[in-house]
Amino acid sequence: RQHKISGVSSGCQQGGCLTCSDYNGCLSCRPRLFMHLERIGMKQIGVCMTSCPPGFYGTRSPERNTCTKCRSECDSCFNRHFCTRCRAGFYLHLGKCQENCPEGHVRSDAQRECV
Amino acid sequence: RQGPAAPLCPSPCQCEEDGIFVMVDCSEMGLSSVPTGLSPLTTYLDLSMNNISEIQPRAFHRLHLLSELRISGNQLRYISGQALQGLHNLKVLMLQNNQLERLPDDAPWDLPNLLSLRLDANLLSKVPAEAFRGVRSLRHLWLDDNSLTEIPVMALDSLPSLQAMTLALNQITHIPDYAFTNLSALVVLHLHNNHIKSMDSKCFEGLLSLETLDLNYNDLQEFPVAIRTLSKLQELGFHNNNIKAIPERAFVGNPQLQTIHFYENPIQFVGKSAFQFLPKLHTLSLNGATQIQEFPDLKGTTSLEILTLTRAGLSALPLDLCEQLPRLRVLELSYNQIEDLPSFYHCSALQEIGLQHNQIRRIESSTFQQLSSLRSLDLSWNMIEWIHPDAFSLLHSLIKLDLTENRLSSVPVAGLGGLTHLKLRGNTELYEAFSPDHFPHMRVIEMPYAYQCCVYGSCDSYKPASQWDTEQSSTNEDLHKRTVAMYPIHADTHYDPDLEEFQLEIEESKLQASVQCTPTPGPFRPCESLLGSWLV
Numbered sequence: 001r002q003h004k005i006s007g008v009s010s011g012c013q014q015g016g017c018l019t020c021s022d023y024n025g026c027l028s029c030r031p032r033l034f035m036h037l038e039r040i041g042m043k044q045i046g047v048c049m050t051s052c053p054p055g056f057y058g059t060r061s062p063e064r065n066t067c068t069k070c071r072s073e074c075d076s077c078f079n080r081h082f083c084t085r086c087r088a089g090f091y092l093h094l095g096k097c098q099e100n101c102p103e104g105h106v107r108s109d110a111q112r113e114c115v
Numbered sequence: 116r117q118g119p120a121a122p123l124c125p126s127p128c129q130c131e132e133d134g135i136f137v138m139v140d141c142s143e144m145g146l147s148s149v150p151t152g153l154s155p156l157t158t159y160l161d162l163s164m165n166n167i168s169e170i171q172p173r174a175f176h177r178l179h180l181l182s183e184l185r186i187s188g189n190q191l192r193y194i195s196g197q198a199l200q201g202l203h204n205l206k207v208l209m210l211q212n213n214q215l216e217r218l219p220d221d222a223p224w225d226l227p228n229l230l231s232l233r234l235d236a237n238l239l240s241k242v243p244a245e246a247f248r249g250v251r252s253l254r255h256l257w258l259d260d261n262s263l264t265e266i267p268v269m270a271l272d273s274l275p276s277l278q279a280m281t282l283a284l285n286q287i288t289h290i291p292d293y294a295f296t297n298l299s300a301l302v303v304l305h306l307h308n309n310h311i312k313s314m315d316s317k318c319f320e321g322l323l324s325l326e327t328l329d330l331n332y333n334d335l336q337e338f339p340v341a342i343r344t345l346s347k348l349q350e351l352g353f354h355n356n357n358i359k360a361i362p363e364r365a366f367v368g369n370p371q372l373q374t375i376h377f378y379e380n381p382i383q384f385v386g387k388s389a390f391q392f393l394p395k396l397h398t399l400s401l402n403g404a405t406q407i408q409e410f411p412d413l414k415g416t417t418s419l420e421i422l423t424l425t426r427a428g429l430s431a432l433p434l435d436l437c438e439q440l441p442r443l444r445v446l447e448l449s450y451n452q453i454e455d456l457p458s459f460y461h462c463s464a465l466q467e468i469g470l471q472h473n474q475i476r477r478i479e480s481s482t483f484q485q486l487s488s489l490r491s492l493d494l495s496w497n498m499i500e501w502i503h504p505d506a507f508s509l510l511h512s513l514i515k516l517d518l519t520e521n522r523l524s525s526v527p528v529a530g531l532g533g534l535t536h537l538k539l540r541g542n543t544e545l546y547e548a549f550s551p552d553h554f555p556h557m558r559v560i561e562m563p564y565a566y567q568c569c570v571y572g573s574c575d576s577y578k579p580a581s582q583w584d585t586e587q588s589s590t591n592e593d594l595h596k597r598t599v600a601m602y603p604i605h606a607d608t609h610y611d612p613d614l615e616e617f618q619l620e621i622e623e624s625k626l627q628a629s630v631q632c633t634p635t636p637g638p639f640r641p642c643e644s645l646l647g648s649w650l651v
Contacts, residue, residue, distance in 0.1 A: 032236040050187035
C-alpha cells in the first residue's frame with residue numbers, strides 16, 4: 001500500500017519552504033522540517049516535509065534535517081541499520097530484514113515479520 | 116486517488132479505497148479541526164500540515180481499524196487520553212512538528228498495539244512517569260529535537276518491547292545508573308547533540324541487545340567506561356566530545372564492535388591495550404594523540420583494514436605488525452618520528468601506505484616486498500638517502516610514488532613501469548634525467564630540475580623528435596635551430612602562420628595528452644644544464 005507522500009506540496013507554494021524557486025522547488029526549509037530532493041523526470045525538486053517519504057529515514061541535526069535512503073530490503077527504517085518494515089519477500093526481526101527467520105520464529109507474509 | 120465526491124470521504128479530503136477499507140488524505144488543506152464523518156473502515160488518515168490546535172475528545176472513537184494516523188505539522192499543545200480513545204489497532208502515530216509541551220500523566224493514551232510513536236520536534240521538557248503506560252507494545256520512539264533536560268527513566272520503564280529510540284537534540288547533561296534498565300530489546304539508541312557531560316558507570320545496565328550507540332556531539336570529559344556492559348555493541352560513536360584519553364582495555368566488553376568513530380576529541384593518551392581483541396573492527400583512526408609513543412598492541416583485532424595513526428609520537432613500528440593485521444588495506448602513519456621500517460611482507464592486501472613526514476633514512480629490499488596490490492606509496496618529507504635497487508621490483512600495481520623532499524641521489528626504476536605519478540622534487544642531489552621508456556604510463560612527474568623534464572619533450576615540442584635526436588653538433592647554427600624550434604615567431608622567410616598555428620595545436624594536444632612534467636623548462640630554465648650544474 002503506497003501512501004501519498006504526506007506533509008508535502010510541490011513547487012513554490014509549499015507551506016514548508018523557507019526559500020524556493022519555481023524551477024527547483026524548495027531551496028531551504030522552515031526550521032525542523034526535512035529537506036528531500038524528489039526526482040521528477042530529469043528534474044530534482046526540493047520538498048520540505050514533516051517526515052521523509054517511504055524508503056527514507058530522517059536525520060535531525062542543529063544545522064539541517066535530511067532524508068537518507070534506507071537499505072534496499074527495507075520499506076521504511078529508523079536509521080541506516082535498523083528497518084521498521086520490510087520489502088515483500090523479506091521478514092523483519094530486531095530491525096533486520098532477512099529472507100529467512102531465526103530459529104524459533106516463523107515467517108508472517110501479512111506483516112512481513114518473523115513471529 | 117479518488118476525488119472528494121466519494122460518499123465515505125469527508126470534504127475537502129481525498130480518499131482512496133483499499134478493498135473494503137478507506138485511506139483518507141486531508142494533508143495541507145488548511146483544516147483547523149479533525150473532520151467529522153470519517154468512515155469506521157478508515158485504515159489510514161493523514162491530517163498533517165494543517166492548522167489543528169486541538170483534538171476534540173473521542174474525535175477518533177469509531178476508528179477501531181485505523182492503523183496509521185498522521186497529525187504532524189500542526190499546532191497541537193496537548194493531546195489528552197480521551198482524544199485518542201478507540202484506536203485499538205493503531206500501529207503508527209505521527210505527532211512530530213507540533214507544539215506539544217506536555218504528555219498526559221494521570222490518564223495516558225491507551226494504544227495497546229502502537230509500534231511507532233513520533234514525538235520529535237516538539238516542546239517537551241519532561242516526560243511524566245506514566246506517559247507510556249498505555250503503549251506497552253511500542254518498538255520505535257522518536258523524542259529528538261525537544262527540550263528534555265534528563266533521561267525519562269521512569270517513563271521508559273513501561274516499554275519492554277522498545278527496539279529503537281532517539282533522544283538526540285535535547286539538553287540532557289547526565290546519564291544516571293540504570294537509566295535504561297528495562298529496555299532489554301533496545302537495539303538502537305541515539306543520544307547525539309545533547310550536553311552530556313557525565314555518565315554513571317552502570318548507566319547502560321540492562322541494554323542486552325544494544326548494537327548502535329550514538330554519543331556524538333556532546334561534552335563528555337571522560338571515556339564512557341559504562342559501555343563495558345554492552346556485549347552486542349557493533350557501532351559506537353563519540354566523536355566531537357572533550358575526551359582526552361582512551362584507557363587500557365577500553366573495549367574489553369565489546370567484542371562485536373565493527374566501527375568506532377571518535378575523531379574531533381583532544382585525545383592525548385591511548386592505552387596500549389585499548390584496541391585489543393576487536394575481531395570485527397575494520398577501521399581505526401587516531402589523529403593528533405601526541406602522547407602515543409608506542410604503537411598500539413592490536414592482538415586479536417585481526418580484521419582491521421584501515422589504520423590511521425597520524426601526528427603522534429611513534430618512532431618505531433612492531434616487527435610483527437603485519438602478522439597482527441593481515442587484512443590491512445590502508446596504512447596511514449604520517450607526521451610521526453618513524454626511523455626504521457619493518458618488512459610489510461605479510462600485509463599482502465595493502466593498497467595505500469602513507470609514511471610522509473617521518474625520519475626514514477633507508478629503504479631495504481624487503482621493506483615493501485611482495486606488496487603486489489600496493490597502488491600508492493607516499494614517502495615524502497623524510498631523510499631517505501638510499502633505496503635498495505630491488506626495493507620496488509615486485510610492486511606491479513604501484514601507480515603513485517611520492518619521494519618529494521628526501522636526500523636521494525639515485526632512484527631504482529626496477530618495478531616502476533606502471534607509474535602514472537612520480538614526485539621527486541626537493542632531492543637536490545638527484546641529477547639523473549630518467550628516460551620516458553622507464554615509465555610508459557607516466558602522466559604527472561615532478562623533478563628536482565627543469566632540464567630533467569626535457570626528455571619529455573617539454574623543451575622542443577614544435578619539432579619532430581627524431582630530427583631533434585639525430586643532431587649532435589653544438590654550433591651556433593644548432594642553437595639557432597633550437598631557438599626557432601622553441602619560438603616559431605622568429606622563423607625565417609618561408610614562415611606560414613596558419614600552418615604554424617595548426618602545428619602548434621597538434622603538438623600542444625600531444626604534449627598535454629602525454630606527460631605533465633614540472634618544473635617546466637623555459638627561457639630562464641633552459642634544457643641545457645649550464646656550466647655542468649644548473650646555476651641560473
